Amino acid sequence: MQKLDVITFGEAMAMFIADHPGSLHEVNQFTRELAGAETNVAIGLARLGLNSGWISKVGNDAFGKFIIERLKNENVDTSQVLIDDNYPTGFQLKSKVLAGDPEVQYFRKGSAASHLSVDDFYQEYYTAARHLHMTGIPLALSKETREFAKHALSFMRMQGRTISFDPNLRPTLWSSKEEMVKVTNEFAFQANYVMPGIAEGELLTGFKHPRDIASFYLDEGVELVVIKLGEEGAFYKTQIGEGTVQGFKVQKVVDTVGAGDGFAVGVISGLLDCLSIHDAVLQGNAIGSLAVQAPGDNDGYPTKCQLRNYIENNLQGVK
Template sequence: MKQLDVITFGEAMAMFMADQPGALHDARQFTMELAGAETNVAIGLARLGLEAGWVSKIGNDAFGRFIMERLKNEKVDIERVLTDKQHPTGFQLKSKVTEGDPEVQYFRKGSAASHLQVSDFNEEYFLSARHMHLTGIPLAISEQARTFAKHALAFMKEHGRTVSFDPNLRPSLWSSREEMVKEMNAAAFQADYVLPGIEEGEILTGFKHPRDIASFYLDKGVELVVIKLGEEGAFYKTAAMEETVPGFKVQEVVDTVGAGDGFAVGVISGLLERQSIREAVLRGNAIGSLAVQSPGDNDGYPTQLQLDNYIKNYLQGVKC
């Protein structure tokens, strides 16, 4: 069995992006792309040369086959992706915008991925990875997927693997805000690295200042908290140090979706390559800034050479 650097799991969907700007209900032509927080991360890591595996269920349909082909082309390991002949692959519609956040509508209820369950968990495959990345989405899409996620988290921690957690809040998938906060924080407290956005951090902790949000998780045993601050960059804190790492200024924001996942790619890859925390967060900021300059969720994610050159050229420009 192939040895992996990172394993992740969750729901992937076919995404129909409107070809012309405007309200989603006015769109007449769409381009099909791949969507999914965890697949974004797996693709980003694979482009940087890491071995990334993604676990899920897909339907026995055209959308499922599209997802598999796309991930195969991106060199993501899909050995443990299962086909569910009874439930469909989810999809979504996404508007095109000239600035700001696009309108997105999901068609995912009862999807194959929401039927991921503990009996689908393959211990050997998960142990082949040295790190696991978890988002809050599997915790939200169904009770079965939530149980799978909790099992995977406990298993990887028990076997000494590091875990990163990105809340990726989807309030519409939860029965209540209280349940969402409780389940998200329960998972976060078990992770080594927690990567919330500033607004997510406020919802989950009740605090507004990045330092207080980070301290909330550090006090529960988390090793590192990195809080995304949008164009301002990111704030990180450990028990021994803290710093705000400036963001990368961009000329035009095309689409913000996928920026947070790109940020996770940078931080995770940097830490696995034993960069300093600051270097890893800087890498996250760089990939996030590249992501917002392209229309697709992961179109802007770079190769290692592209990333190195981008950071080098940007920093030289700042110094000038």
């Protein structure tokens, strides 16, 4: 079994990005890309030279084949991606924007990925990995994917592996806000590193200040909480210290989707490379800033050399 640095699991979709600005129902031409929070992380880590793997199910269709081939081209291990003959691969439509957040419409209900279950868990694959990255998205897809996530989390904890958790809240996938908060926090409490956005942190904890949000999770046994503050950077806190790392200046924001996943790539890779927490968060800020300057979800993610050069050339004023 190949040794892996990081594995992750979730749903990937074919994404059709409008070629021109406007309401989605008025757009005639789209460009196909890959979408998925966990695939973004796997791709970002692979570009930095880490061995990453992604686990999921896709349909036996053109979209499923596209996803697997795209990930293989990014050097992401797909040996545990199962092909389902009974359910399709999901897809989404995404508007083109000149600034800010695009309009996104999902077509994912009943997808193959939503049928990923504990029966699909391959123990040896997880044993071969140093780290597990999770998001809150699989928790909302179906009862089966939530049970799969619970099993994967428990197994990796028992194996003594580190686990990172990004809430990546998708309120429309949940039956209620109360269920979303309860279940998401149950999983977050069992992770080593928790990385919410500031708005997510407020929603999940009821606190507004980053320090209080972080303390909420630290009191439950989490080792490190890193809170994304957008253009202001990020705040981090452990049981023994805390700090704020300023963000990188961006002249023009093209598309914000994928920035949070890019941030996770920087932090996870930094921690696995034994960087200080400050420097790992600095990497997260750097990749997040690169992500918002590119149109696709992961187009802006750098190689290790590109990341180093970007930080060195833009470090002035960042603390």
